[in-house]
Amino acid sequence: MGDYILEQSEEKTLREFSRMAEKSSSINPELYSKYQVKRGLRDLDGRGVLVGLTEIGEVHSYILDEGEIVPVPGRLIYRGYDIADLVKGFKEDNRYGFEETTYLLLFGQLPDQQALENFQQLLAQYQRLPEDFARDVILKAPSRDIMNTIARSVLALYSFDDNPDDTTISNVLKQCLGLIACFPSLAVYGYQAYSHYHDNQSLYIHSPRTKLSTAENILSMLRPDSNYTKLEAKLLDLALVLHAEHGGGNNSSFVTHVVTSTGTDTYSAMSAAIGALKGPRHGGANIKVVQMFEDIKDKLKDWQDDEEIERYLTQILTKEAFDRSGLIYGIGHAVYSISDPRAVILKEYVAQLAREKGLEDEFNLYAAVERLAPQVISKSNKMYKGVSANVDFYSGFVYRMLNIPIEMFTPIFAISRIVGWSAHRIEEIVNSGKIIRPAYKSVAPRRNYIRMFERTEEKTYEKNV
Numbered sequence: 140m141g142d143y144i145l146e147q148s149e150e151k152t153l154r155e156f157s158r159m160a161e162k163s164s165s166i167n168p169e170l171y172s173k174y175q176v177k178r179g180l181r182d183l184d185g186r187g188v189l190v191g192l193t194e195i196g197e198v199h200s201y202i203l204d205e206g207e208i209v210p211v212p213g214r215l216i217y218r219g220y221d222i223a224d225l226v227k228g229f230k231e232d233n234r235y236g237f238e239e240t241t242y243l244l245l246f247g248q249l250p251d252q253q254a255l256e257n258f259q260q261l262l263a264q265y266q267r268l269p270e271d272f273a274r275d276v277i278l279k280a281p282s283r284d285i286m287n288t289i290a291r292s293v294l295a296l297y298s299f300d301d302n303p304d305d306t307t308i309s310n311v312l313k314q315c316l317g318l319i320a321c322f323p324s325l326a327v328y329g330y331q332a333y334s335h336y337h338d339n340q341s342l343y344i345h346s347p348r349t350k351l352s353t354a355e356n357i358l359s360m361l362r363p364d365s366n367y368t369k370l371e372a373k374l375l376d377l378a379l380v381l382h383a384e385h386g387g388g389n390n391s392s393f394v395t396h397v398v399t400s401t402g403t404d405t406y407s408a409m410s411a412a413i414g415a416l417k418g419p420r421h422g423g424a425n426i427k428v429v430q431m432f433e434d435i436k437d438k439l440k441d442w443q444d445d446e447e448i449e450r451y452l453t454q455i456l457t458k459e460a461f462d463r464s465g466l467i468y469g470i471g472h473a474v475y476s477i478s479d480p481r482a483v484i485l486k487e488y489v490a491q492l493a494r495e496k497g498l499e500d501e502f503n504l505y506a507a508v509e510r511l512a513p514q515v516i517s518k519s520n521k522m523y524k525g526v527s528a529n530v531d532f533y534s535g536f537v538y539r540m541l542n543i544p545i546e547m548f549t550p551i552f553a554i555s556r557i558v559g560w561s562a563h564r565i566e567e568i569v570n571s572g573k574i575i576r577p578a579y580k581s582v583a584p585r586r587n588y589i590r591m592f593e594r595t596e597e598k599t600y601e602k603n604v
């Protein structure tokens with residue numbers, strides 16, 4: 140009874156504090172225009188404010204025609220090479236592409252056969268976690284969110300590094316390679332721990348194997364019997380290649396730049412980037428997309444009825460359906476308008492696989508949402524540009540067809556994007572020297588201090604909020 144009363148009063152106190160916190164945090168929206176604040180670091184035409192230069196990745200979505208922005212189908216370029224050409228290259232040679240892409244992004248050039256083999260051997264050396272790390276760190280207090288588990292593990296790895304704060308390029312590169320190599324184990328073991336302790340499943344801790352590609356190792360460590368087909372591993376490898384890098388402005392890579400610019404260590408910078416990627420408006424969208432489709436499938440009477448689909452999508456936008464965030468996940472992008480080239484590539488594979496697995500109806504539903512969502516969004520929003528399916532739209536469908544658990548979707552994104560973060564951390568260190576520090580204008584009125592004995596509730600409330 141006593142506890143209940145305490146809980147009730149705690150709830151009431153928190154409600155009151157929340158009301159105060161919310162009220163004292165709210166800023167008149169008109170002030171943003173008055174002071175020409177570049178909200179979301181965007182220019183008035185919706186394009187990102189130019190805050191840096193990079194040679195790592197280029198996201199191409201429009202051309203300028205006599206000063207006018209003309210949207211074009213999206214292209215993604217890694218170190219000067221179009222991803223469509225990179226994918227075609229390793230597919231035609233029937234080999235894995237992620238390790239080669241990692242080499243390219245980190246060192247700026249494509250490896251020859253020998254350089255690639257040497258690099259893979261080096262990564263294999265870094266694959267093993269410190270002695271007892273899985274037992275002492277990952278299996279302890281497992282989280283239902285594997286991104287949080289990875290971030291915790293990354294921060295813990297600081298303590299196992301003899302030289303953690305040294306930001307010379309050779310040391311940072313070594314740390315980054317170490318993280319790239321052991322991210323699959325951090326993610327998969329984090330998932331195994333969760334599924335064991337929360338879902339009562341048997342606990343499987345398979346060691347990564349030095350001769351396997353990253354994609355093969357993920358599947359082999361995830362599955363109780365370690366079995367996978369080449370086709371499955373190649374599809375996951377493709378997804379890893381497509382998620383590895385997206386310029387310096389995407390939220391998690393920009394976070395890497397911001398945090399790196401303080402001079403902090405690699406583990407702190409990477410854990411911050413993981414936190415950014417987890418967000419449902421960024422990499423976390425791949426989980427939301429699949430959950431959203433589960434909800435759509437559940438609520439719709441006829442998956443082929445465009446009008447019914449449109450109505451449901453409108454309800455999402457008006458916060459009456461799904462998670463009530465008002466977002467149709469997997470649709471829209473800060474840069475792309477007509478198309479995201481990664482979604483285009485993934486869609487091809489999803490279509491094939493869905494046919495093979497008898498999931499055509501579901502694929503058609505995805506395709507219908509992809510077609511209808513942009514129309515629904517543009518009806519109710521001020522659009523700077525068109526919206527289309529982004530990389531997260533079809534990736535979850537791919538992972539589901541590979542029987543990868545939903546908790547692993549965003550972690551797989553992280554296993555890949557850590558490559559881009561690493562390249563950006565190095566680029567920031569090599570070129571910068573300036574701490575990233577934009578301005579915030581204070582719009583709060585100045586106030587005279589009120590001594591404690593003079594603070595009547597009325598007076599304080601009036602003056603403070």
Ligand SMILES: CC(=O)SCCNC(=O)CCNC(=O)[C@H](O)C(C)(C)COP(=O)(O)OP(=O)(O)OC[C@H]1O[C@@H](n2cnc3c(N)ncnc32)[C@H](O)[C@@H]1OP(=O)(O)O
Nearest residue numbers: 420421422424465466467468469470471472473520522529
């Ligand atoms: C790996 C990645 O990070 S890819 C992105 C993954 N995220 C998602 O799929 C979540 C859903 N999509 C979104 O939230 C957005 O499209 C974002 C965050 C990705 C990009 O947002 P913006 O840069 O604001 O895009 P854009 O300028 O084209 O949007 C114009 C308006 O349409 C809205 N909009 C864009 N996409 C969506 C969407 N999918 N659902 C609802 N509204 C949307 C925006 O919120 C914006 O409205 P506002 O001006 O009132 O804020």
Ligand SMILES: O=C([O-])CC(=O)C(=O)O
Nearest residue numbers: 385388389390473474530
């Ligand atoms: O670029 C962005 O804003 C989001 C991102 O990381 C991606 O699309 O891969």
